[in-house]
Amino acid sequence: MAYVIEMLDITKTFPGIKANDKVTLQVEQGSIHALLGENGAGKSTLMSILFGLYSPDSGSIKVRGKDVRITNPNIANALGIGMVHQHFKLVHNFTVTENIILGLEPKSGLVIDRKKAAARVREISELYGLKVDPEAKIEDISVGMQQRVEILKMLYRDAEILIFDEPTAVLTPQEIHELMGIMRRLVKEGKTILLITHKLKEIKEAADYCTVLRRGRLIGTVPVAETTEQQMAEMMVGREVSFHVEKAPANPGPTLLTIEHINVRNAKGLLGVKDLSLEVRAGEILGICGIDGNGQTELIRAITGLATVESGKILNKGKDITSLPIKERTGLGLGHIPEDRHKHGLILDFRLDENFVVHSFDHAPFSHAGILDFKAIRSNADRLIAEFDVRCGQGGATPVRSMSGGNQQKAIVAREIDQSPDVLIVAQPTRGLDVGAIEYIHRRLVAERDKGKGILLISLELDEILDVSDRIAVIYGGEIVGMVNAAETNENELGLMMAGSVRKVS
Amino acid sequence: MSILLTMIPIALVYATPIVIAALGGLYSERSGIVNIALEGIMMVGAFTAAAVTAVLEPSTTWAAYYGIAAGIVAGMIFSLLHAFASVNLKADQVVSGTALNILAGGLTVYLCQIFFDQQRTNAFTTGLAKVSVPGLKGIPFLGPVLFMDVYSTTYAAILLVLLTWFVVYKTPFGLRMRSCGEHPQAAASMGINVLAMRYTGVIISGALAGLAGGAMVLTQDIQYTLGSIHGTGFIALACLIFGKWNPFGVLGAGLFFGFSQALSIYAKDIAFLQKVPLDFFYMLPYVLTVIALVVFSGKSVGPKAAGELYDAGKR
Ligand SMILES: Nc1ncnc2c1ncn2[C@@H]1O[C@H](COP(=O)(O)OP(=O)(O)O)[C@@H](O)[C@H]1O
Ligand SMILES: [Mg+2]
Numbered sequence: 001m002a003y004v005i006e007m008l009d010i011t012k013t014f015p016g017i018k019a020n021d022k023v024t025l026q027v028e029q030g031s032i033h034a035l036l037g038e039n040g041a042g043k044s045t046l047m048s049i050l051f052g053l054y055s056p057d058s059g060s061i062k063v064r065g066k067d068v069r070i071t072n073p074n075i076a077n078a079l080g081i082g083m084v085h086q087h088f089k090l091v092h093n094f095t096v097t098e099n100i101i102l103g104l105e106p107k108s109g110l111v112i113d114r115k116k117a118a119a120r121v122r123e124i125s126e127l128y129g130l131k132v133d134p135e136a137k138i139e140d141i142s143v144g145m146q147q148r149v150e151i152l153k154m155l156y157r158d159a160e161i162l163i164f165d166e167p168t169a170v171l172t173p174q175e176i177h178e179l180m181g182i183m184r185r186l187v188k189e190g191k192t193i194l195l196i197t198h199k200l201k202e203i204k205e206a207a208d209y210c211t212v213l214r215r216g217r218l219i220g221t222v223p224v225a226e227t228t229e230q231q232m233a234e235m236m237v238g239r240e241v242s243f244h245v246e247k248a249p250a251n252p253g254p255t256l257l258t259i260e261h262i263n264v265r266n267a268k269g270l271l272g273v274k275d276l277s278l279e280v281r282a283g284e285i286l287g288i289c290g291i292d293g294n295g296q297t298e299l300i301r302a303i304t305g306l307a308t309v310e311s312g313k314i315l316n317k318g319k320d321i322t323s324l325p326i327k328e329r330t331g332l333g334l335g336h337i338p339e340d341r342h343k344h345g346l347i348l349d350f351r352l353d354e355n356f357v358v359h360s361f362d363h364a365p366f367s368h369a370g371i372l373d374f375k376a377i378r379s380n381a382d383r384l385i386a387e388f389d390v391r392c393g394q395g396g397a398t399p400v401r402s403m404s405g406g407n408q409q410k411a412i413v414a415r416e417i418d419q420s421p422d423v424l425i426v427a428q429p430t431r432g433l434d435v436g437a438i439e440y441i442h443r444r445l446v447a448e449r450d451k452g453k454g455i456l457l458i459s460l461e462l463d464e465i466l467d468v469s470d471r472i473a474v475i476y477g478g479e480i481v482g483m484v485n486a487a488e489t490n491e492n493e494l495g496l497m498m499a500g501s502v503r504k505v506s
Numbered sequence: 507m508s509i510l511l512t513m514i515p516i517a518l519v520y521a522t523p524i525v526i527a528a529l530g531g532l533y534s535e536r537s538g539i540v541n542i543a544l545e546g547i548m549m550v551g552a553f554t555a556a557a558v559t560a561v562l563e564p565s566t567t568w569a570a571y572y573g574i575a576a577g578i579v580a581g582m583i584f585s586l587l588h589a590f591a592s593v594n595l596k597a598d599q600v601v602s603g604t605a606l607n608i609l610a611g612g613l614t615v616y617l618c619q620i621f622f623d624q625q626r627t628n629a630f631t632t633g634l635a636k637v638s639v640p641g642l643k644g645i646p647f648l649g650p651v652l653f654m655d656v657y658s659t660t661y662a663a664i665l666l667v668l669l670t671w672f673v674v675y676k677t678p679f680g681l682r683m684r685s686c687g688e689h690p691q692a693a694a695s696m697g698i699n700v701l702a703m704r705y706t707g708v709i710i711s712g713a714l715a716g717l718a719g720g721a722m723v724l725t726q727d728i729q730y731t732l733g734s735i736h737g738t739g740f741i742a743l744a745c746l747i748f749g750k751w752n753p754f755g756v757l758g759a760g761l762f763f764g765f766s767q768a769l770s771i772y773a774k775d776i777a778f779l780q781k782v783p784l785d786f787f788y789m790l791p792y793v794l795t796v797i798a799l800v801v802f803s804g805k806s807v808g809p810k811a812a813g814e815l816y817d818a819g820k821r
Pocket of ligand 1: 014015017018019037038039040041042043044045046391392393402403404405
């Protein structure tokens with residue numbers, strides 16, 4: 001069979017890092033071809049080169065057998081290549097239709113022919129089963145629908161080769177299922193799909209071939225049907241990985257964090273958390289599972305001080321912190337790995353070493369008499385980068401915005417764990433991370449537990465909750481509807497409680 | 507009531523340059539470049555228009571129109587500096603705009619000194635003449651207020667509001683320009699040349715601010731001096747914010763400011779305002795401007811990416 005895309009010996013260097021090092025990728029017409037690699041392995045870079053956003057330092061590209069030079073996205077579009085970016089490129093206050101037609105607007109006379117545009121959007125969306133509301137504003141629609149808009153943008157431009165950059169990282173399980181269906185439908189209509197992901201399950205479910213990258217280098221291309229998840233994981237990280245967290249039984253000590261009957265309002269002004277009480281003890285990991293939007297966000301915000309508590313009390317080691325400012329809570333030994341790492345975890349336009357000291361810049365050793373000690377700040381960064389294996393092009397001087405998502409996350413984890421807080425609030429710590437990084441973060445959390453810290457883990461991933469936690473609380477409609485020991489429960493039981501059909505407090 | 511009727515024509519004269527300059531700011535900011543240089547560009551436009559008018563008046567009755575055209579061209583050229591600094595050199599747009607504002611004062615006075623041997627242009631005799639619309643001016647009540655002895659630039663301002671609304675919300679050009687102001691990376695990924703679009707936005711704003719400066723000096727002054735524009739460019743900026751970056755909003759805000767200025771002339775004739783010191787009314791537009799900027803600038807109703815450096819690789 002002929003290759004529709006051939007990228008041969010592609011090399012691309014960024015300041016301080018070889019993002020792609022002589023990578024070759026050959027893709028068959030009409031297949032779903034997965035691109036697998038750890039965070040920072042160079043997957044997005046390779047695809048951005050194919051889409052004309054970056055130009056390679058060396059190497060050549062063939063599309064349908066012909067040598068091409070793709071120097072900007074317009075050329076990629078003309079060759080029938082479309083891309084759904086990891087971070088959506090949608091104008092938030094435009095309608096769905098406006099986003100789709102932007103740059104290629106149907107006209108009648110001088111004006112945009114909105115009727116024709118909407119009709120065309122409807123036509124394509126029906127053909128491929130991509131449900132959208134053409135008149136809705138982007139800021140008002142769900143993430144899943146936003147992604148469908150991105151797909152429609154490509155199809156509207158008659159793209160034949162569709163690149164998906166980590167499309168499932170932001171989706172709920174149902175939306176992921178839908179997306180897999182959509183991709184199969186696209187392939188049936190003759191499209192070719194390049195799928196970037198590090199979720200092995202998805203590759204197993206959808207892809208025909210899988211190309212593995214590690215630290216910018218090509219490791220190999222394998223047919224998915226003949227390769228196990230374990231084998232692919234090893235190719236990706238370069239060593240054996242375990243999907244299970246090794247840990248000894250918990251040895252819980254005294255209670256550290258106490259939450260007593262708190263009520264918290266959500267963004268809409270309704271009660272997001274209702275009369276909720278919890279205890280986290282020293283030396284245990286308490287997992288909170290539940291379907292997205294059942295009060296997890298409000299709970300995290302209340303504990304960490306991002307939201308005010310309507311009524312009730314929060315105690316840390318017996319001290320009332322309910323209405324303390326965030327900085328004082330941190331000072332009393334409360335760490336926070338936030339749900340939204342861009343909004344609450346990092347200052348994206350600051351350097352990595354500066355981000356490492358956002359809690360502690362104002363006292364020794366990082367400042368003396370109000371003057372920052374950059375030497376100490378830098379050596380602190382070097383230490384954390386080495387210890388937590390944060391991959392960044394220019395060490396502590398790397399602008400955080402330029403780092404890959406997984407390494408941004410590792411940076412936050414490094415900073416928070418290094419503070420050594422007695423209580424650590426951990427929200428979605430491995431969202432969008434590869435198995436190697438997930439394994440590492442889980443091990444670090446367990447190590448903190450073994451040091452006698454109390455950890456509250458909030459995650460939407462059931463596997464993660466079951467694997468890492470000692471006790472599990474199920475949250476539903478802002479209330480705790482279940483409290484079980486991790487060793488004595490299973491996915492089924494949790495699933496029923498998460499849906500609100502069973503209550504169990506043991 | 508009759509005072510209100512006599513106030514309207516004056517308010518329109520004041521509102522005209524404010525609205526036109528604010529529309530200029532609208533194009534620039536919609537494309538993603540904050541343009542606080544409106545004031546300076548207006549000064550350059552006003553100087554050019556006044557100089558050309560004063561020189562040509564003896565030889566042609568169209569002198570003021572040549573003056574306005576020259577003001578537009580001068581505004582465009584002057585705004586190129588801002589486009590170059592903020593698009594090519596990636597300078598901070600507020601700093602660049604401030605530099606232009608400072609430069610405009612020195613430059614225009616310096617040129618006056620060279621051409622006219624004084625710190626101002628020569629005086630012109632008529633400036634822009636008023637026009638009346640035959641037929642419509644006979645309408646009772648409205649006729650004398652809106653269609654008799656009105657400056658053509660006022661009509662131009664209203665037409666520009668309509669035209670801007672059409673261009674910004676109805677045409678492909680407008681959609682693309684707005685996308686550059688909201689999310690330039692998205693625009694670029696759809697094949698739009700963000701840099702060219704921003705140049706276009708700034709140059710249009712230069713043309714309109716130049717026109718506004720010409721319109722102002724030729725209707726409210728007898729010559730160009732350093733004080734001819736006296737902050738009108740900043741009032742226009744406040745209008746842009748008050749009007750939520752929407753052409754009709756800008757028109758409304760511009761009329762509001764026009765009236766508040768007219769009030770300073772008529773306050774002494776209005777019984778219940780006679781006690782208030784006149785200075786209060788002189789002060790009013792500027793106080794309102796400061797309030798508008800303080801109250802509204804925190805709320806992000808404007809183009810999201812305006813003022814931000816454009817980095818194609820930003821994620
Ligand atoms: N625009 C950029 N500037 C500097 N470094 C970059 C840029 N884009 C990517 N990198 C670096 O190149 C490496 C590969 O990144 P990327 O292709 O995004 O990885 P992946 O998509 O596999 O997670 C990372 O170390 C990342 O920090
Ligand atoms: Mg990536």
